[in-house]
Amino acid sequence: MNGLAPSPAATAGDRPAMPPKPSGRVRWIVCGLLFLAVVLSYVDRLVIAVLKPELSATYGWSETGYADLVFWFQCAYGLAYLFAGRVIDRVGARVGYTVAVTIWAIGHMLHAAFTSTRGLIGVRLLMAVGEAGTFPAALAATNEWFPKRERALAIGIFNAGSNVGAIVTPLLVPWIAAMFGWRMAFIATGILTLLWVVGWLAFYRSPSRHPSVTPEERAWIESEPAEAVRPVPFRVLLRQRQTWAYMVGRFMIDPVWWTFLFWLPDFFNKQFGVKMLDFGPPLIAIYLLADVGSVGGGWLSSRLLGSGMTINRARKTAMFICSLFALPIACAAYVPGMWWAVLLIGLACACHQGFSANIYTIPGDLFPRGTTGSVIGLGGLAGAAGGMLMAKFAGTILQTVGSYEPVFIVAACAYMLALLAIHLLIPRYAPVPMERLS
Numbered sequence: 001m002n003g004l005a006p007s008p009a010a011t012a013g014d015r016p017a018m019p020p021k022p023s024g025r026v027r028w029i030v031c032g033l034l035f036l037a038v039v040l041s042y043v044d045r046l047v048i049a050v051l052k053p054e055l056s057a058t059y060g061w062s063e064t065g066y067a068d069l070v071f072w073f074q075c076a077y078g079l080a081y082l083f084a085g086r087v088i089d090r091v092g093a094r095v096g097y098t099v100a101v102t103i104w105a106i107g108h109m110l111h112a113a114f115t116s117t118r119g120l121i122g123v124r125l126l127m128a129v130g131e132a133g134t135f136p137a138a139l140a141a142t143n144e145w146f147p148k149r150e151r152a153l154a155i156g157i158f159n160a161g162s163n164v165g166a167i168v169t170p171l172l173v174p175w176i177a178a179m180f181g182w183r184m185a186f187i188a189t190g191i192l193t194l195l196w197v198v199g200w201l202a203f204y205r206s207p208s209r210h211p212s213v214t215p216e217e218r219a220w221i222e223s224e225p226a227e228a229v230r231p232v233p234f235r236v237l238l239r240q241r242q243t244w245a246y247m248v249g250r251f252m253i254d255p256v257w258w259t260f261l262f263w264l265p266d267f268f269n270k271q272f273g274v275k276m277l278d279f280g281p282p283l284i285a286i287y288l289l290a291d292v293g294s295v296g297g298g299w300l301s302s303r304l305l306g307s308g309m310t311i312n313r314a315r316k317t318a319m320f321i322c323s324l325f326a327l328p329i330a331c332a333a334y335v336p337g338m339w340w341a342v343l344l345i346g347l348a349c350a351c352h353q354g355f356s357a358n359i360y361t362i363p364g365d366l367f368p369r370g371t372t373g374s375v376i377g378l379g380g381l382a383g384a385a386g387g388m389l390m391a392k393f394a395g396t397i398l399q400t401v402g403s404y405e406p407v408f409i410v411a412a413c414a415y416m417l418a419l420l421a422i423h424l425l426i427p428r429y430a431p432v433p434m435e436r437l438s
Contacts, residue, residue, distance in 0.1 A: 045131065
């Protein structure tokens with residue numbers, strides 16, 4: 001290797017020599033921008049969920065109609081996610097994130113023009129196309145700015161923005177809707193998102209071109225240099241067990257998170273009579289717990305890796321712990337009071353985020369950087385496909401049975417099954433050899 005650090009094709013258990021940790025912190029500012037983008041993404045995504053009980057009563061939405069809205073959002077999201085990863089590979093995180101966020105903000109603000117679930121589907125599709133590019137861009141920026149030893153922690157931190165967004169939304173949106181009408185809730189949050197775009201364009205550059213990066217920090221970031229890789233066709237990526245491990249994992253766990261996002265306000269409204277202006281306390285508690293899990297899951301595997309454990313064992317140990325503590329959510333529909341439900345759901349959300357912080361490292365850990373966006377896109381498509389099935393399942397169950405019990409049972413089992421599938425597909429967590437991608 002001519003004295004360079006081992007490439008991604010080296011075995012996952014190898015521990016290349018790293019320069020001392022630098023004093024520079026520009027990479028963590030980048031992580032902060034990614035965190036803020038995820039916050040805004042989830043605020044915009046959840047406005048419809050928070051307003052759902054009131055809008056359903058006002059405009060006569062059915063459970064299956066709302067499920068269709070979720071279904072088509074996830075359909076467009078998954079298809080766009082597939083190609084967004086490849087586009088991000090070509091144009092980079094700076095341009096890709098800018099375009100994606102602008103599209104999603106416009107689609108989000110257009111929600112104010114419609115009152116039926118059928119009418120909202122069209123603008124929801126536009127929003128989904130934009131949002132599909134944001135996570136591949138965030139992971140691409142993370143792979144560009146962080147070495148493997150910090151990557152899971154960085155992903156855990158910015159992914160915690162989803163929980164902060166879920167906390168902010170039930171506080172901000174009901175107040176805006178009560179003071180200025182529900183349409184202004186979409187317009188005001190969309191404007192905040194466009195302001196983020198301005199800050200992103202002003203600050204973000206690659207590490208080699210950023211004026212504030214010290215030589216020491218650049219050496220730390222570039223201690224795992226990227227290999228030059230041509231775009232790899234999807235058919236080649238789909239021959240790799242590592243690709244399927246990521247896709248199957250996303251297919252099984254993403255639907256659980258989508259269900260939490262789109263149905264929790266409705267669950268508390270139906271189960272415990274919680275009204276729109278009172279969603280704040282239970283949802284805040286749930287997503288604060290989820291924040292702990294997001295950062296904790298990434299921290300745990302990074303800590304285990306730093307203590308000498310192989311990547312294989314560190315990542316899977318963290319995922320197993322998260323899977324174990326997600327099981328009690330199966331009882332959430334039986335608990336005697338709202339705060340018991342909050343505790344079980346919050347624990348499951350924390351476990352989901354901790355699990356996700358580790359599964360999201362698979363593309364960066366096991367594939368050359370030039371291919372990670374495409375792998376991320378395939379995983380996003382798989383996750384959205386699972387979410388579509390879960391949306392139809394949840395809508396049908398709620399319309400016919402009227403109970404969340406089957407939904408929570410599925411959520412409880414998803415993580416252990418996902419980890420089992422990942423382990424069977426990649427028992428050694430070995431990176432894809434370069435020759436298999438040529």
